[in-house]
Amino acid sequence: METHLADWFKGTPDGIEAEAILRACVHCGFCTATCPTYQLLGDEKDGPRGRIYLMKQVMEGAQPTLTTMTHLDRCLTCRNCETTCPSGVRYGHLVDIGRKLVEERVQRPLGQRMARTVLREGLTRRWLFDPAMRLGKLVRPLLPEVLKTKVPEARDPGSWPTDSHLAKVLLLNSCTQGAMMPGIDHATARVLDRLGVQAIIEPSSGCCGALRYHLNDHEGGMADARRNIDAWWPYLEAGVEAIVMNASGCGVMVKDYGHLLRNDPAYAERAARVAAMTFDLIEWLPQRLAPALSPGGAGGSGQRPGTPGAPELAARRVAFHPPCTLQHGQQIKGAVERLLAGWGAQILPVPDVHLCCGSAGTYSVLQPVYSRELRDRKLAALQSGGPEVILSANMGCLSHLQSGTGTPVRHWIEWLEAQLPESPGAAAAPDSAAAAAPAAAS
Numbered sequence: 001m002e003t004h005l006a007d008w009f010k011g012t013p014d015g016i017e018a019e020a021i022l023r024a025c026v027h028c029g030f031c032t033a034t035c036p037t038y039q040l041l042g043d044e045k046d047g048p049r050g051r052i053y054l055m056k057q058v059m060e061g062a063q064p065t066l067t068t069m070t071h072l073d074r075c076l077t078c079r080n081c082e083t084t085c086p087s088g089v090r091y092g093h094l095v096d097i098g099r100k101l102v103e104e105r106v107q108r109p110l111g112q113r114m115a116r117t118v119l120r121e122g123l124t125r126r127w128l129f130d131p132a133m134r135l136g137k138l139v140r141p142l143l144p145e146v147l148k149t150k151v152p153e154a155r156d157p158g159s160w161p162t163d164s165h166l167a168k169v170l171l172l173n174s175c176t177q178g179a180m181m182p183g184i185d186h187a188t189a190r191v192l193d194r195l196g197v198q199a200i201i202e203p204s205s206g207c208c209g210a211l212r213y214h215l216n217d218h219e220g221g222m223a224d225a226r227r228n229i230d231a232w233w234p235y236l237e238a239g240v241e242a243i244v245m246n247a248s249g250c251g252v253m254v255k256d257y258g259h260l261l262r263n264d265p266a267y268a269e270r271a272a273r274v275a276a277m278t279f280d281l282i283e284w285l286p287q288r289l290a291p292a293l294s295p296g297g298a299g300g301s302g303q304r305p306g307t308p309g310a311p312e313l314a315a316r317r318v319a320f321h322p323p324c325t326l327q328h329g330q331q332i333k334g335a336v337e338r339l340l341a342g343w344g345a346q347i348l349p350v351p352d353v354h355l356c357c358g359s360a361g362t363y364s365v366l367q368p369v370y371s372r373e374l375r376d377r378k379l380a381a382l383q384s385g386g387p388e389v390i391l392s393a394n395m396g397c398l399s400h401l402q403s404g405t406g407t408p409v410r411h412w413i414e415w416l417e418a419q420l421p422e423s424p425g426a427a428a429a430p431d432s433a434a435a436a437a438p439a440a441a442s
């Protein structure tokens with residue numbers, strides 16, 4: 001696509017990147033048909049090609065309007081269009097740049113500004129979010145329906161392993177997952193422990209930065225990234241094997257640290273190393289799992305410590321929802337399904353598996369109507385084969401999907417753990433991931 005960027009933008013780091021992306025687009029429109037918001041709204045400007053045109057106009061000097069902003073806001077950043085695009089257009093990076101330019105030039109209505117500030121500042125601070133979520137879970141039965149769907153039911157996360165191992169990996173000290181669904185980190189740590197690997201959550205690390213970054217606070221998102229790099233660096237120097245992500249939305253962000261901080265001389269090199277050492281759990285686990293534990297020895301009781309009364313963890317009929325951040329953002333496809341099938345799951349076919357569930361970070365709060373519609377469509381597809389349990393790989397998707405169905409929705413690592421042969425003994429430990437973090441990964 002021919003472009004003539006405005007002088008104020010041309011030659012800047014964002015301008016150079018945006019120009020390369022825009023030039024790769026040949027406006028073929030293949031991406032449009034697979035875009036969830038185009039499918040919902042049928043408007044070219046609510047599809048990737050239309051949004052690319054809108055952003056190009058702004059980058060060439062046109063004054064954006066509230067309408068421009070609305071079309072960009074409606075994008076889920078699911079990156080389905082990147083998977084479809086035959087020209088390799090990196091739409092995700094382009095829309096990050098385009099949204100920031102529009103945000104700087106258009107005054108948002110007050111209500112939207114307030115909502116975004118609350119999300120940006122409230123969700124990323126654990127000292128604020130953790131007690132709020134604890135209280136929410138306590139009074140959940142009394143909450144109005146609209147709030148109840150945002151607060152998962154309280155579940156015992158089970159024990160946190162106490163053994164030290166020579167092999168260590170870092171987990172993210174995530175901003176919301178620890179409070180909303182602590183069982184995911186606990187199950188991950190227990191499975192790793194069974195494999196002789198110690199999971200470490202460094203308390204001085206925190207939100208991956210995606211939340212701020214995708215709310216157009218690029219500086220705030222990069223500050224989160226720098227804080228995590230500083231927190232993790234001593235562990236990497238001490239020989240930690242990997243940074244393992246059990247939330248694909250955070251994983252895709254951390255894998256992008258090298259790109260985001262490429263122009264920061266103080267962090268570029270370390271950011272690239274952190275990104276290179278970051279793996280989704282499904283990328284890292286199978287190679288360790290296969291030699292140590294095999295499905296042949298599986299008990300499959302579905303009743304592990306901390307999962308009393310969770311028959312869905314022993315269920316066999318499974319529908320898997322691959323989050324967009326896994327299948328489009330990280331281009332990891334079919335790996336979870338293969339692993340689960342190897343451990344006895346009957347993976348049911350799901351129509352339109354490439355489409356977003358509508359969760360998309362803060363999208364479910366900021367665009368509730370479209371988000372709900374996409375959720376209901378996704379649930380209809382997931383439930384078409386009659387699953388006993390729906391599994392996924394990202395906390396946001398789990399919580400969003402669960403808000404619309406009585407079918408249990410769990411993280412795949414929780415289901416997998418329940419299939420492993422009984423452990424010789426699982427000691428109770430503090431219900432605090434941070435408490436398990438050692439002073440150093442020596």
Ligand code: SF4
Pocket residue numbers: 024025026027028029030031032048049081084085086087088089
């Ligand atoms: S499929 Fe790719 S090249 Fe074609 S219009 Fe979409 S982004 Fe542009």
Ligand code: SF4
Pocket residue numbers: 034035036037038046047048051074075076077078079080081082091
């Ligand atoms: S990121 Fe998703 S919602 Fe946004 S334009 Fe691409 S396919 Fe459509």
